[in-house]
Amino acid sequence: MLSLRLTEIICCAGLLIYLLPVFFCLQEPSRNALDQLRQNKRDVPVSLPLPPPAANFNTSIPTLSLTPSQEPSFVLFPGQAQDPIAIIPILGPSNDFNSSRTPTDGTDRNGCPSKALVMGYYPDWVSFTFPPEKIDFRRFDWIDFAFAVPNAKFALQWDEPQTAPKLLKRLVSLAHAANTKVKLSIGGWTGSKHFSSAVSTDQSRRTLVNNIASFYKTYNLDGIDLDWEYPGHKGAPGNTVNSNDSANFLSFLKLLRTVLPAPARLSAAVETVPFTNSKGNPSMDVSGFAQVLDWVVLMNYDVWGSSSKPGPNAPFRDACGNSTQPGANAVAAYNSWTSAGFPPCKLVLGLPSYGYISSSTAQRLRTRADSNAVKVINDDGDSEGQIQFKELVAQGALVITYDDLESLNMKAAFAKRVGMLGINFFDIHGDTDQWDLMATIRKSMSLP
Template identity: 40%
Template sequence: MSSIANVFIDKHTTSSVPDLHILYAVEVVLDDGTKYEVLRRYSEFSALHDALDDPYALPPKNSVFNALVPSAWANDELITESKDRLLAYLNSLLRSSLYQSSSKLLAFLNLNYITDVQGFDDEITPSMICKANLTIKAPVSSLSSLVAAAYYPDWSSWSNPPSKMDFSKFDILFFAFVVPNSSSTINWDDGSQDTLRNLVSAACQSGHRTQIVLSIGGWGGSYWFSNSMSNATNRTKLINALVGAVNSFGLDGIDIDWEYPNSPGSGNPYSWADATNFLTFLKCLRAALGWSKIISAAVAHHPWLGPSGAPLSNVSDYAAQMSYINIMNYDVNGASATPAPNAPLGNLCGSSSQPEANAQAALTQWKEAGFPPSKMLLGLALYGYVSKSTATRLSNSYAPVAELHEHAPLVERTDTVAGDLSQWWGSQVAFKQLVSAGALKKQADGTYGGTNGFTMGWDDCSDTPFLYNTAKTTVVSYDDTYSLADKAKFAKQSGMAGCFTWSLDQDDEYSLQNVIRSNLGK
């Protein structure tokens, strides 16, 4: 008796009974070379999944939108991804010694299979409407130019409402954040789903092909990551939640901002197995999303910590599943009595006590571990730190900041005297706040200089600017048009994929983003 050698799902058709839905054409190949095709609905896959009680993930059902006709489904990337995920599900069953000989699976793949399953099937979604009217997007990895990206925090809706955004400035926007929870699903901030929906709609209508990627985690949102990655059941739950969000909102991918595997970060639980579990998660997430979607991760200057607690020496398997890593080259130093750079380009004087914490070192460390520069985005800070200090230069032998500061909504201060930054002592300050507070002034040539008693200095050892006002005992370490231009040039010359910023709401209009784009050659 012949057994099943392989299955394929390359085609689909539609049916109007009982409602408009998709029929997936499953080609079955037997080991004697015989081939035949069976048509299966999503609800039939779901019934098989429930009957087997297997641990593998199905794609979420697309939500219903009855106003369109089946012809609008042709060539839609969401349908392609559903076929990829359903095929991955069947292959998982056929490779499993537990399920490959199951009578339920064999019946499902048999020509004489008859079912009276009553359930919901894949139907057209609102996101397809937009994408049907535009040229289908290519995967970002195939773009000919470098990527200019930015994080869009959900609290940006008041300062940068989606309806007012100039999407021509951005190739990718990482929408931050949803967070994993104790149930291995995701939590949303109040109002963030409406903001995301508006952002996707505005980006789509703009015609600029800006891709919207959902970011999960963050400095204060990584508490449940280790638990969510710890076993197959939890990973499946989280993947289903993320893929459900991608499909529901018409997103272009997922960004994992886990700070950090096998490290406490902001007091998070962690495990020696985190990095290994994370790789398994990435493989499953890629299988679930398909290859047209972005999978990225915000990362430190060095690769993830392995079971020994040391950075992994080979991350090529991770790179194979991912579109990008987003190198967070900032928060190297915070505010202190001996101010030091926030985001150094390099250890240019050879005097840093953190020689591995800069853009140049990060590129080398990840590259040597097997991650291609062409999949690296260099993180650029649009903020700085305000120190109470009379220093007139930055410290060359800078030491690690005692505690990283969570990136949070900007606090608007309207009662300050021009040039008085004392209310920011010991904390972060956005670039645009330095301008509005009167410490920086935009020049005719588009650059910025100190004003109201502030002098602009330059730290050659990190290639970053700083402001100082000894009379007001204030020093600001930050980035400006000059330093951001140098970092963007470095990314381009080093063969990196491009740059991203944290975060777009801290720019002075688009002054800094414009400089970054031009120095990436865009």
């Protein structure tokens, strides 16, 4: 049995097995759908003050002209001295930002909660192995039920129509009993096909808004989450796209905001770069969205997937300064969204509870792997789950990218220190039975 620690590299007879935390520097992305999207559809540089190359982890911390409450986060790599993180000094709500709604108890003048929020997605497909009765709701302020999907007639439908309606009602009942609130998440990677058409005209927007409002009332919800992947450029194959998607989306959100009850919370799951403008580039001004959205969830995961050209699933930052996707990490996402006029206190950092396994016949990680390096993992063992040493050697490098307690601690602490609203876990059934990951996250954010 192999016992491996987070950053440990085991070398046996030419075999390299890597367990990679999110801050390892890997060069090549996989060719999965999301990666193709970012390379082919968004192949434009993001003009942001990205973190500089970390040539020496012993770099001294610079002195910044910030008040104590505005100091940027300095994250410790295991066994390393402090290494500064370059963050745009927009560490609190902008002075000219005004919420469209009157602040309520527990919120500041901008409508942002006065304490960090912990949220998590609960997808309907996990209900048989992880029913809502297993959720420790005390650990979450919000649960996002995923997903309802807009159809071609702009009505909402379920992926699991036989079980989802009753499941959502159970979830809401249990959550409310524990003083936890529930939003319905609409869309998702495979559920965004008709979003563009649904928001394209006044009539279509009204139809979708009315259907959402009906669901909101029927299921006694506390909010709505829009997970359109993605406005202005294609996500999954078959999605419709329009150059005016982002502008139409904003018009749709404004209408939805007027129809939903005043206490309802409205959020959106977004990429690490702002919404696409009419020219196909990341918008430099998303302040209009901040007026109608209570927060956005930065989907800082699935940056790389399982491939012979592996990379981190949810990178924290471009620590080596040579990433092929320098805008796709937590620090860059914070920088790009705040630069485009979105208040930090309305940003939520998405954290994954899963990772990816990649296999390659290559004996070490390098800039470019051979095109035929992919090999299906098999075993020659005597029973299920066993594998012979000779097979390990023959299979080459096994790369596992994931977030553990240390990396989640760093990310949650970062979110708190830069004034973000909180974190959202995708998804909550990936934690242990003892909720080890969530306990670490809450502690890092100074929450009980």
